[in-house]
Amino acid sequence: MDVCLSSTQQSGSLGGGLRTPGGWLEADKKGTLQEDGSRGPPRGSNKEEPSLHSLQTFVPTNYSSYTQENYLYAGKEIIIQESIECYGAVVWPGATALCQYLEEHTEELNLQDAKVLEIGAGPGLVSIVASILGAQVTATDLPDVLGNLQYNLLRNTLKCTAHLPEVKELVWGEDLEQNFPKSTFYYDYVLASDVVYDHYFLDKLLTTMVYLCQPGTVLLWANKFRFSTDYKFLSKFKETFETTLLAEFPESSVKLFKGTLKWE
Ligand SMILES: C[S@@+](CC[C@H](N)C(=O)[O-])C[C@H]1O[C@@H](n2cnc3c(N)ncnc32)[C@H](O)[C@@H]1O
Known part of the structure; x- marks a missing residue:
């Protein structure tokens, strides 16, 4: 088993340290970011270098209590800081199902250097696993x-x-063209886990999924x-996307779908 913070191969790696729970690290402010450009050219057509943009600072999340959960994917121990105070601070069953799928189908999915965007990433397990598997997340x-x-x-x-993952705000249905212009942002994969439940933003969620998919983009959605x-959302999803059921996880009632946008 491997653990992180041990090698020096990362494009855009940081020399500074991590901070406290829910907090953020200071290293970029001290100018310790290095861009060694040691990996191959980026796949897809994104013109921005994600590793630099991942170093924006976000307001530290301020939950009053935290737990740590350990996961093992792609041969690495992953430690996730969670809080039951927020939907988005807990790992949901769709996430572990999608991680298992990514791990078991890495080569077939051709994840190395792939451009990947996750929506509703929550505490980040899926993005971490995709990143460990070589994607630009x-x-x-x-x-x-x-x-x-x-x-x-x-x-x-x-x-x-290989690539330091980037973190960006994306509110479903809001300012998509402004924040993710199609001419600049192309993704090989859009990932989503447990983003569908009984909430008011399902139409905006579908709009966002459609917006982020261009010809060649594959959406992997586990729920x-x-x-x-x-099920209503799934019906609408199938109207819009060529849909394949890739896997089912009966023990957790999770289904994993592949969607590619229907082009008329
Ligand atoms: C049930 S959690 C799933 C988190 C993670 N994907 C997982 O499976 O562990 C749903 C996620 O969707 C995010 N979310 C909910 N409504 C949203 C919206 N309108 N725009 C963007 N994200 C939203 C939440 O913040 C949360 O992180």
């Missing part, structure tokens, strides 16, 4: 969970992944199916 969520997300990403990928709203 952008993890997104609502503003109030980004501090904890970034903490977990850095803690588990710093100096042990625990609980409510009638989940």
